[in-house]
Amino acid sequence: MARYIFITGGVVSSLGKGLMAASLAALLQARGYKVRIRKFDPYLNVDPGTMSPYQHGEVYVTDDGAETDLDLGHYERFTGVSARQSDNITSGRIYQQIIAKERRGDYLGATVQVIPHVTDAIKEFALADTEDLDFVLCEIGGTVGDIESLPFIESIRQLRNELGQDRTALIHVTLVPYISAAGELKTKPTQHSVRELTSLGVQPDLLLCRCEHELPESERAKIALFCNVRPQAVIQALDASSIYAVPLQYHAEGLDAEVLRHFRMDSEGSPDLSRWEDILDRFHNPEGEVTIGVVGKYVGLPDAYKSLNEALVHGGMANRVKVNIKWIDAEIFEQDDETIASQLEPMHGILVPGGFGERGSEGKIASVRFARERKVPFFGICLGMQMACIEGARNTAGVAGASSTEFGETSEPVVGIITEWMSKEGLQERAEGGDLGGTMRLGAYEAKLKEGSRVSEIYGGASEIFERHRHRYEVNNAYRAGMEEGGLVFSGMSPDGLLPEIVERPDHPWFVGVQFHPELKSKPFDPHPLFSGFIAAALRQSRLV
Ligand code: GLN
Numbered sequence: 408m409a410r411y412i413f414i415t416g417g418v419v420s421s422l423g424k425g426l427m428a429a430s431l432a433a434l435l436q437a438r439g440y441k442v443r444i445r446k447f448d449p450y451l452n453v454d455p456g457t458m459s460p461y462q463h464g465e466v467y468v469t470d471d472g473a474e475t476d477l478d479l480g481h482y483e484r485f486t487g488v489s490a491r492q493s494d495n496i497t498s499g500r501i502y503q504q505i506i507a508k509e510r511r512g513d514y515l516g517a518t519v520q521v522i523p524h525v526t527d528a529i530k531e532f533a534l535a536d537t538e539d540l541d542f543v544l545c546e547i548g549g550t551v552g553d554i555e556s557l558p559f560i561e562s563i564r565q566l567r568n569e570l571g572q573d574r575t576a577l578i579h580v581t582l583v584p585y586i587s588a589a590g591e592l593k594t595k596p597t598q599h600s601v602r603e604l605t606s607l608g609v610q611p612d613l614l615l616c617r618c619e620h621e622l623p624e625s626e627r628a629k630i631a632l633f634c635n636v637r638p639q640a641v642i643q644a645l646d647a648s649s650i651y652a653v654p655l656q657y658h659a660e661g662l663d664a665e666v667l668r669h670f671r672m673d674s675e676g677s678p679d680l681s682r683w684e685d686i687l688d689r690f691h692n693p694e695g696e697v698t699i700g701v702v703g704k705y706v707g708l709p710d711a712y713k714s715l716n717e718a719l720v721h722g723g724m725a726n727r728v729k730v731n732i733k734w735i736d737a738e739i740f741e742q743d744d745e746t747i748a749s750q751l752e753p754m755h756g757i758l759v760p761g762g763f764g765e766r767g768s769e770g771k772i773a774s775v776r777f778a779r780e781r782k783v784p785f786f787g788i789c790l791g792m793q794m795a796c797i798e799g800a801r802n803t804a805g806v807a808g809a810s811s812t813e814f815g816e817t818s819e820p821v822v823g824i825i826t827e828w829m830s831k832e833g834l835q836e837r838a839e840g841g842d843l844g845g846t847m848r849l850g851a852y853e854a855k856l857k858e859g860s861r862v863s864e865i866y867g868g869a870s871e872i873f874e875r876h877r878h879r880y881e882v883n884n885a886y887r888a889g890m891e892e893g894g895l896v897f898s899g900m901s902p903d904g905l906l907p908e909i910v911e912r913p914d915h916p917w918f919v920g921v922q923f924h925p926e927l928k929s930k931p932f933d934p935h936p937l938f939s940g941f942i943a944a945a946l947r948q949s950r951l952v
Contacts, residue, residue, distance in 0.1 A: 409537040410670055411575045413563045414546045415556075415611075417600025418582040422617050423653075425478030427580055427644070428546045429485035430654040434663035436486055437654075437678030440541035444482040445494045445533065446475070448548040449555035453499040457844045464710030468877045468927055469494075472850025478546060480714045484930050485654070493536060498555060501528045521558050529562040530569075551579070552603050564608040576669050579604060579611035580644075583618040583626070592620055594630050601634040612669050613640045615662070621645070640665055651686050651931055686931045689724040696729040697945040700754035702774040704762045706734035715760050715788070718929035722938030726946055737767030740774060751777050756784040756917075756945035759791030761877070761924060765814035772798045784917035784944035786937070789878055792920030793822040795910060796882045796890060803893025806886065813880050821890075825881045829903055848876045852901065852923070854908035860898035861911050862919060865940045872899070874908075874923035882907040882922070917944035 412431070416424045425446075432442040448455075455463050456474030467480040473492035483490050505528060509519050537543045547563075549556045567575045581597040597616060604611060614636055616622055622643040631638040642660045647653050657663070658680060667674035699719060705711035716732065723730035733754065740747045751757060757778040759771045771791070775798040778785035787795040793811055800809035800821045811822035826837050828848055837846050851873045856863040858870065866872055884905060887897060899909025899921070912918035919937065929935035 408574065409540040409543050410573075411533065411566065411570065412542060412544045412666065413566075413575065413577045414544060414580065415551050415560070415563075415577065415604065416547070416549070416580045417551045417603070418596040420550050422580050422582060423644075424546050424548075424580050425481045426485075426650055426653055427578075427615060427657070428478070428544045429481040430657050431578075431662060431666065432482065432488075432542070432544050433485045433654045433683070434658055434678055434680075435542050435666070437680055437682075438663065438667075438676075441539065442486060442542045442544065443488055443494065443537065443540050444479075444486070444490075444544040444546065445496075446478050446482075446546050446548065447529065447532075447559050448476055448495065448497040449553060449559060450497055450548070451499040451502070451555075452497055453503055453844060454495070454497060456847075460705045460711035461708055464708065465713045465715075466877070467714065468849060468875045468924065470851040470873075470875060474845065474849065474877070476548070477710065477713045478548075480717075480927065481650075483927075484714075484717060487930055487933070493532070496529070496532045498525075498558070501525060501532075504528065522561060525558045526562045526565060529559060530566055533562070533566065551600055551607075557607070560604070560607045560609060567609065573670065576613065576666060577604075577609055577611045578613045578615055578666075580615045580617065583616045583622060583630075583643075585618065585620050592618060592622060592626055594626055594633070597630055598633045605635075610635060612636065613642060613662075613665060615642050615644050617644045617646075619646060640669070649687070649690050651683065651690055654683050655680060655687065682932050686724060689727055690720070692727075693723065693729040694727045695946065695949070696731060697723070697755040697942060697949050698731040698733060698753060699756045699758055699942075699945060700733045700735050700751055700774075701758045701760060702735045702737045702740070702771055703760045704737060704764070704767045706736050709734075712760055714924070714926040714929070715758075717931075718926035718935055718938045719758075719942070721929045721931050721934035722940075722942035724931060725934040725939035726942050728942065728946055730942060735774075737770030737774070740770030741767075744773075747773055747777055751781075751783070754783060755949040756786065756941060758786045758941070759788070759794055761789035761791065763790070763813075768794065768811075768814055772801070776802060779912065779915060779918060782916055784941060784948055785915070785919070786917075786941045787920035788926065789876075789922060789924055792910060792922050793880065793882060795918075795920035796886075796895065796907075797821050799890045799893050799895045799910075800886055803895070804886070804889035806889060809886075811880055819886075821883055821886045822880050823883050824879055825906075828881075828906065829901070847879045848881075851875050852908075854899040854923075855902055855904075856909070857896070857898040857900075860896065860909075861913065861917075862898050862909050862937075865919075865936045867936065871902075874921070874925055875927045876923050878922065882910075916948065917941065 475495035479490040664674040771794045800806040808819040809821040810817040
C-alpha cells in the first residue's frame, strides 16, 4: 500500500521544494522503494502550456503529451521515472472538470462547493493509480497562506484523517534567514508559517529549513519546541554546490532516515548512492571546458530553458568537461555582421533552442549561417531546426524569400502550420486559428532514422527513436528536394515519411537540427546522446581554435 508524503512551502517562494521532492524520491529509490512524484499547482490556468516562459519558466512535456510544470522535469531527471499527465494537476483543471460535470447535471441537483467537491477531486487525483508504489510524493505549489492553496491544504487534512498517520507524512519547507546586522539566524518566520499550517488543521511531521549558515543545535531545539516536531525532524538544508549535490547532502542530514522513522519503517543501513557520487565527481572534477552560445529569445530567465541547461550539463558530464553556457539574445544579431562574429567567434558550439514567435528569428537564422559557414558545431532544437531549414533554403537552395507562416504571410512557406498528422491514437486534426491551449503536436512520436546517417550513429545504430514534441509548425516537405541539393540531409522522418524530424549536414563537423525536444529526456546518470555528441564535437572544436 502506497504511503503519501506531502510537501508544502512556507515563508517565501523559490525555496526549491521541487528539488527537495526530487531528491527525497531519489534517496527512497536508492533504498529500493518504488516512487512517483506529483505536483499540485494552485493557479487557475488549466495547464502551464499557454503561460509565458518569463512568467512560469519552461513548459515540461511528458511522453503522454501533457504540458506540465517544470518541476516534473526535476522529478524525471532525479528518479528516471517518466512523468505522466496524471502527475500534474492545477486548480484550473479541477474546476474545468467540476463545472463540466455540473453542466451535464451529474451532481443531481446538489450545490457544488469547494468542500467536498473540489477537495474530493484533489484527493482522487492524489490517490489515483498508485497501487504498485511504495511512496507517492505530492508537492503543493505556492506558499502556505496563499488563498489559492487553501483547498489543497484542506485535502491534505482530510487525507491524513482517512489514511492515518502511518500512511501520510507532511514535510514543510521553510526559510531560516540570517540577519547580518544581528549576526543571527532567525526562526520566527518558520514559527509563523507552521502556525499558519496548524491553523488550517495540519501539523507538519518534518521541517526542512533552508539556511545560508549552519543551524546551531539551540536554534534547532527552539524550532522543534515551538513547532511541535522532534528535534531530529528539524533538518537543515544549506545551499548546495550543485543541484546534483542535494540528494547526498539531504542524506547526510538524515532526511531519508527520518522519513522512514516517521513511517515506522527500517531506517538502518545506507541507500546505494554511488550513482550520485559519480555524477558529482564528474561535475566537480572536469578535465576541460567548452563554451556554448545559446542564441534564443527568453535568455533573461534561466528557468525558461531549464531542461536545456541541464541537458548541456549532462553532455558535459558524459565528456568530463565543464560546459559554460553563454545566453545570447538573438535580437542583437539583427544589427550587423560584426556583432555576430564578435559574439560567436569564441563559441565552441552554437545552439538555437525552441521558441515561439517572430521576434529574434532573423538573428537565429544569421547564427545558423555563421555556424554553417564557419564550420562551428551547430545544434538546432524545434524552432532551431526550423531556422536551420529556412537558412538552408535561403542561402543554399536559392529560395530567397523562405520563411515560416508563424511569422506572418509568406509566399515561400518552408515552415508551415499543419492541421493534420498521424499519432498513435489516429489522425489528429486541428482548425487553423483554433484554441492555443493543448492543441500542438505534443508528446512522444516515433521517427525513422536514415541508415548510415550521423544521427543513427549518435543513437547507437538505432533505426527508430521516440522523442517528445511541442510545436504547431513543421518543415514543409515540398521544399525538401531543393534543401537536399543545398546539402541538408533529412535523416529522420515520421513513420509515414511526411514530417521531417531531423536534418543534418554531412559536409560539416557537426550540424544537426531536430524537430523534437531531446533535452526533456536527458538525465545526469543517462545523458542524452545528442547532447553528449554535441559537447564532444564542441570539445574537438575547442582544440582547433
Ligand atoms: N514555434 C514553433 C512551432 O510552434 C517551434 C516551437 C518550439 O520550438 N517548441 O512549431
